[in-house]
Amino acid sequence: MVVLNKIYTKTGDDGTTALGTGERRPKNDLRIEAYGTVDETNAIVGIVRLHTAGSTADVDAILGRIQNDLFDLGADLATPETDEDLGYEPLRLTDGQVSALEEAIDRLNADLQPLRSFVLPGGSAAAAHLHLARTVSRRAERLMVELQAREKINPCAIRYMNRLSDFFFVASRFLNSKGDGDVLWVPGQNR
Template sequence: MVVLNKIYTKTGDDGTTALGSGERRPKNDLRINAYGTVDETNAVVGLVRLHTENTSPEVDAVLSRIQNDLFDLGADLATPETDQDLGYEPLRITDAQVSAIEDAIDVLNADLTPLRSFVLPGGSAASAHLHHARTVSRRAERLMVELSARENINPAAVKYMNRLSDYFFVASRYLNNKGDADVLWVPGKNR
């Protein structure tokens, strides 16, 4: 259980932060950037939910689950894989969480109008925010892939972020009247 009685600790005043292993790293470390961008993704999902809470309960329920999963993912990334005994079992993203995202994609995608062009971010407010979430989650994924080239990270974590951006895309179309209200790219339209 997490207990936060005092928010400021002053331990980061030197430009470092603690990982779940207790190791301190600079705040601009790639691992910190990766889980910080996962946190940023979660904040954007919070904005999306302002628009889905009352209008799309089925999407909102998945987004609620995703927000919790993103905290799990942050904990996963904040605790490097090591042979060292940490005194606890580190929280890791699981293949079941990846499968749950795939299932959610399949449910929404079944009702969508087939795409005939690329989709521009827009349409409903929820869809626009989902496109924002998609782009931030893609950045998090790129950072995680870069990190995985330097350090061991949980492969399911990278898979999760890859599927998550796909979910955001499909959900954005679903909330744009099942794709009928998508804003489509018209190549060379303004030449």
């Protein structure tokens, strides 16, 4: 259980932060950058949820679950995989969390018409913010892939982020009146 009695510790004043293993790393370390971008994604989901309360197909409930998963992912990334005994079982994302996203994508996508053009971010406020979440989650995924080239990370973490951006896209279309409110790209329209 996490207990936060004091919010500032001053331990990061030297430009470092502690990982779940106790190891300190610079705040611009790739691992910190990756889980910081996951946290940024989570903050955007919080903004989306201002617009999804009471939405059909339980989109808000799915987003709530995603927010919790993103904290799990942050904990996963904040605890490097090591052969050392940490004295506790590190929290890792699971295939079940990836599967839950896939099921949500399939359920929402079943009600959508096939796309005939690319979709521009826009339509409803929820959809526009979901597009922002999609692009930030893609950035987090790119950072995680780069991190994976340097250090061992949980492969479920990357699969989760890949599916998450897909979920954000499908959910944005679903919340845009099941695609009827999508803003479509018209190639060369302003030439």
